[in-house]
Amino acid sequence: MAWFIEKWILRDALGRDSIIRNADALWDSMVVAHDGRWDLPLPTRQDTVRYVTNVHNEVVSVLQGNVSDDLLYRTQYCVFHEDMHTEAFTYSRQTLGYHRPSFSAVSPTEEVGSAGGLAGDVEMASHSFRLGAPKDAPFVFDNEMWEHPINIEPFAIARVAVSQTEFAEFTDDDGYRRSELWTKEGWAWKVEAGANHPVYWKRDGDTWLRRDFDRWLPLEPNRPVIHVNWYEAGAFCRWAKRRLPTEAEWEVTASCAASDDGTKRRFPWGGGRATDAHVNMDWTTLGCVDVSAKPDGDSASGCRQLMGNVWEWTSDDFQSYRGFRADFYKDYSEPWFGTRKVLRGGSWATRSRMLRNTWRNFYEPHRRDVLAGFRTCALSV
Numbered sequence: 001m002a003w004f005i006e007k008w009i010l011r012d013a014l015g016r017d018s019i020i021r022n023a024d025a026l027w028d029s030m031v032v033a034h035d036g037r038w039d040l041p042l043p044t045r046q047d048t049v050r051y052v053t054n055v056h057n058e059v060v061s062v063l064q065g066n067v068s069d070d071l072l073y074r075t076q077y078c079v080f081h082e083d084m085h086t087e088a089f090t091y092s093r094q095t096l097g098y099h100r101p102s103f104s105a106v107s108p109t110e111e112v113g114s115a116g117g118l119a120g121d122v123e124m125a126s127h128s129f130r131l132g133a134p135k136d137a138p139f140v141f142d143n144e145m146w147e148h149p150i151n152i153e154p155f156a157i158a159r160v161a162v163s164q165t166e167f168a169e170f171t172d173d174d175g176y177r178r179s180e181l182w183t184k185e186g187w188a189w190k191v192e193a194g195a196n197h198p199v200y201w202k203r204d205g206d207t208w209l210r211r212d213f214d215r216w217l218p219l220e221p222n223r224p225v226i227h228v229n230w231y232e233a234g235a236f237c238r239w240a241k242r243r244l245p246t247e248a249e250w251e252v253t254a255s256c257a258a259s260d261d262g263t264k265r266r267f268p269w270g271g272g273r274a275t276d277a278h279v280n281m282d283w284t285t286l287g288c289v290d291v292s293a294k295p296d297g298d299s300a301s302g303c304r305q306l307m308g309n310v311w312e313w314t315s316d317d318f319q320s321y322r323g324f325r326a327d328f329y330k331d332y333s334e335p336w337f338g339t340r341k342v343l344r345g346g347s348w349a350t351r352s353r354m355l356r357n358t359w360r361n362f363y364e365p366h367r368r369d370v371l372a373g374f375r376t377c378a379l380s381v
Contacts, residue, residue: 003027121156142327156378160291167225186231230365242376268299274352279308310373318362347371
């Protein structure tokens with residue numbers, strides 16, 4: 001992350017030399033192959049910390065002076081890039097079975113919310129909608145640029161994300177063994193992976209347990225299912241006679257104001273920034289909360305937790321918007337078009353300062369390590 005900041009601020013924007021002569025050969029993730037990273041002549045821990053500190057101090061010094069719009073944008077970009085990696089560090093701890101991270105400013109809560117799920121769908125009328133970020137947005141990534149008109153047919157979307165209880169019903173009904181519920185690609189993945197249940201679940205007699213970092217816990221019935229991939233979400237939908245929302249349907253649900261006057265909200269609840277009352281983000285509970293928690297974060301239409309708790313898979317491939325132009329970091333979006341699926345909304349480990357309704361996350365459809373769940377739509381209205 002320090003290399004990324006040095007590369008795009010100190011070197012690319014300001015024309016300075018690298019603090020470490022061979023930095024690109026060590027840390028340029030688009031050049032250094034994954035398998036080769038174990039054998040690199042990396043600096044010692046002490047020298048690495050010194051490098052990180054020097055980069056930080058130089059950037060802070062630069063920001064004390066007159067800062068151009070380009071430099072401000074690059075700085076925000078680098079901060080958000082680091083935020084993305086801290087979320088990845090978090091779910092990597094889960095993958096490796098490490099203990100829960102411990103933060104001095106966080107008070108982990110075992111039970112947050114117990115009211116259960118909010119049943120039913122919200123019906124959304126047909127819309128002429130502008131998908132994507134407006135040109136006066138404070139900050140956006142290149143894949144959000146720019147808003148453009150689309151027409152959306154009427155649809156009905158679930159008020160809350162699919163819960164662990166609902167997904168356990170699918171699993172117990174042989175959902176992982178019924179090929180008719182899976183796409184051809186999804187079934188091939190399931191067979192190769194040997195998947196017969198969510199990745200961090202196991203049976204204990206008649207009970208399902210879920211691994212939370214290094215602890216095995218009984219399922220929390222009203223919390224969203226998490227660590228399921230796009231194939232698993234699709235199989236559940238076919239079992240439930242439902243479907244995943246398109247990303248346009250997700251965005252219009254999160255963005256439309258109650259007046260339906262064409263006003264587009266930046267957040268589901270309106271224009272104000274996220275607080276703990278609106279979202280479960282920023283590691284504040286070190287895990288998911290009940291799907292009915294955080295009513296202050298409801299969209300105008302009455303959907304809950306469109307932001308926070310779990311990333312939500314949509315049905316769409318990750319593609320560019322019309323007129324796309326790659327940003328200064330050309331490897332962020334463009335290399336992945338057509339190979340990933342879009343997720344929206346953010347998870348409990350996402351930094352809330354990054355998020356807005358137009359944010360587009362993207363992962364390969366087989367990824368189960370990420371902090372992803374989903375909500376569903378009716379097949380017809």
